[in-house]
Amino acid sequence: MKRIFKNKAALAGAVFIALVIFAAALAPLIAPQDPSSQELTQRLRPPSAAHLLGTDDLGRDVFSRMIYGARVSISVGFFAVLITVVIGCFIGMLSGYFGGVTDSVLMRFTDIMLCFPTFFLILIVIAFFEPNIYNVMIVIGLTSWTGLARIVRAEVLSVREREFVLASKMLAVGKPRLFFVHILPNVISPIIVYAAIGIGGAILTESGLSFLGLGVQPPMSSWGQILMQGKDYIYIAWWLSLFPGIAILLTVLSFNMIGEFLRDVFDPKT
Amino acid sequence: MFLEVANLTKTYITKEFFSEKKFLALDDVSFSLNEGEFLSVIGSSGSGKTTLGRILANILDFDKGSVKYFGKEMREYGTSELSGIVQMIFQNPYASLNPKLKIRSSFMEGLAGAKNSDTEGIIEKTLKSVGLEKSILDNYPHQFSGGQRQRIAVARILLKKPKLIIADEPFASLDIYSQNQMLDIFSGIKKYGGVSVMLITHDIAAAARFAPRMIIMDSGRIIKDDTTDNVFNEKKNEYIMELVSSMEI
Numbered sequence: 364m365k366r367i368f369k370n371k372a373a374l375a376g377a378v379f380i381a382l383v384i385f386a387a388a389l390a391p392l393i394a395p396q397d398p399s400s401q402e403l404t405q406r407l408r409p410p411s412a413a414h415l416l417g418t419d420d421l422g423r424d425v426f427s428r429m430i431y432g433a434r435v436s437i438s439v440g441f442f443a444v445l446i447t448v449v450i451g452c453f454i455g456m457l458s459g460y461f462g463g464v465t466d467s468v469l470m471r472f473t474d475i476m477l478c479f480p481t482f483f484l485i486l487i488v489i490a491f492f493e494p495n496i497y498n499v500m501i502v503i504g505l506t507s508w509t510g511l512a513r514i515v516r517a518e519v520l521s522v523r524e525r526e527f528v529l530a531s532k533m534l535a536v537g538k539p540r541l542f543f544v545h546i547l548p549n550v551i552s553p554i555i556v557y558a559a560i561g562i563g564g565a566i567l568t569e570s571g572l573s574f575l576g577l578g579v580q581p582p583m584s585s586w587g588q589i590l591m592q593g594k595d596y597i598y599i600a601w602w603l604s605l606f607p608g609i610a611i612l613l614t615v616l617s618f619n620m621i622g623e624f625l626r627d628v629f630d631p632k633t
Numbered sequence: 634m635f636l637e638v639a640n641l642t643k644t645y646i647t648k649e650f651f652s653e654k655k656f657l658a659l660d661d662v663s664f665s666l667n668e669g670e671f672l673s674v675i676g677s678s679g680s681g682k683t684t685l686g687r688i689l690a691n692i693l694d695f696d697k698g699s700v701k702y703f704g705k706e707m708r709e710y711g712t713s714e715l716s717g718i719v720q721m722i723f724q725n726p727y728a729s730l731n732p733k734l735k736i737r738s739s740f741m742e743g744l745a746g747a748k749n750s751d752t753e754g755i756i757e758k759t760l761k762s763v764g765l766e767k768s769i770l771d772n773y774p775h776q777f778s779g780g781q782r783q784r785i786a787v788a789r790i791l792l793k794k795p796k797l798i799i800a801d802e803p804f805a806s807l808d809i810y811s812q813n814q815m816l817d818i819f820s821g822i823k824k825y826g827g828v829s830v831m832l833i834t835h836d837i838a839a840a841a842r843f844a845p846r847m848i849i850m851d852s853g854r855i856i857k858d859d860t861t862d863n864v865f866n867e868k869k870n871e872y873i874m875e876l877v878s879s880m881e882i
């Protein structure tokens with residue numbers, strides 16, 4: 364725990380993420396205005412004391428919309444990764460632990476999933492179903508577990524041959540304990556690292572989808588969506604594109620920094 | 634006869650992209666061991682010692698031949714029955730204990746299934762026999778040195794009261810003090826009687842100190858199975874001479 368204070372980038376990342384989560388959780392208290400109240404006399408106003416980050420083409424307060432947008436980004440990030448972790452771990456562990464035919468079948472399936480360009484797969488699915496926040500979470504989760512499954516499989520394969528596992532096996536320790544007490548806790552660190560980086564990736568994907576109009580739908584706001592609206596006014600209202608862009612960038616960067624930090628903590632050798 | 638190994642053969646198959654690479658690690662290995670007998674298995678690195686040890690401990694499959702404990706094929710024993718017959722100590726003390734578990738939790742695995750009331754007493758006595766205090770149980774493996782971890786591993790398997798302990802280069806990564814400590818622990822085991830210890834090592838000096846009988850391996854074969862005295866007196870075989878002279882430097 365002390366080590367994070369030495370790693371300035373990870374510390375900054377953690378603080379930034381904490382702020383974003385805080386803002387998202389307490390959005391109604393923090394947002395100075397209703398994110399969807401339109402003031403047509405105040406359209407496209409640059410940042411000022413009244414509107415910290417300016418207003419959009421309908422006169423809505425960008426700062427307030429971004430705080431509510433953080434809710435979408437953060438929850439998409441976490442839930443999509445939750446789905447990713449559950450599926451990736453399940454497949455990776457089955458594959459690594461049982462080996463043989465189970466392994467072959469699951470890994471060929473993973474290879475096939477890996478062949479699809481994820482973003483286009485997501486586009487197709489979203490275009491087919493209704494674009495809303497739940498579908499976005501589910502689709503991102505369902506399409507990004509392949510890398511994790513392979514990592515988990517490789518870890519399980521290596522841990523189950525480690526001496527302490529063999530030693531416990533010889534002491535006639537039961538299979539459930541062997542797996543849940545000896546193998547699982549020793550493959551958890553790469554999963555956490557993958558998850559931290561994966562949250563950033565999911566947020567980026569959601570922003571991309573929203574930018575294409577396939578993410579969350581109005582009146583709900585998300586960072587990618589504000590960015591998309593801003594693109595039509597980029598020459599006259601730079602703040603509409605700049606601030607959500609920075610928010611996405613910093614959030615993804617922060618999760619990556621935290622992920623890198625955790626990687627160093629768990630694996631000091633590399 | 635307690636342990637009979639006959640015509641044991643093991644080939645490692647490494648799958649490459651389109652081909653398989655085969656490596657004959659054990660080639661027609663036969664020997665036997667009496668109850669309570671101490672034996673050193675020596676040979677240069679890659680001669681198949683670990684392979685032999687792991688097969689006898691039932692954590693590695695073999696291709697041909699037979700391994701019998703008390704006249705019964707090893708493969709016919711159940712895991713739990715076999716755990717009371719053969720146990721193994723590994724070369725790398727740092728990998729021998731689950732890093733995420735307190736020593737107590739790892740240690741208790743040695744007692745699982747044992748129907749004895751005085752568990753605490755047994756634990757204390759066993760730890761004492763390897764020179765450790767009971768307080769170590771509340772710590773994690775990383776808080777101990779290689780030598781201490783190796784002794785914890787020995788104590789843990791002693792809880793199972795195995796008939797054969799296979800120690801695969803147990804002091805290869807230890808300092809000379811811890812090495813001697815381990816040798817003393819094994820000598821202590823000898824005093825109980827009834828427990829055989831098979832020491833695997835590439836260090837002929839340790840082998841000579843350890844047991845009156847030696848098996849010398851080379852390229853997966855046993856090239857000599859004799860008393861330590863005879864091995865030192867004959868010195869006919871070049872390979873053996875090399876091993877012996879390596880110790881005299």
Ligand SMILES: Nc1ncnc2c1ncn2[C@@H]1O[C@H](COP(=O)(O)OP(=O)(O)O)[C@@H](O)[C@H]1O
Pocket residue numbers: 645646647656658676677678679680681682683684685
């Ligand atoms: N899992 C494995 N796959 C392929 N080859 C192996 C494997 N384990 C050991 N070998 C090979 O078998 C030979 C004997 O290995 P080992 O029994 O570990 O020898 P020793 O313990 O005497 O050094 C070595 O040449 C080694 O490279």
Ligand SMILES: [Mg+2]
Pocket residue numbers: 682683684802
């Ligand atoms: Mg070896």
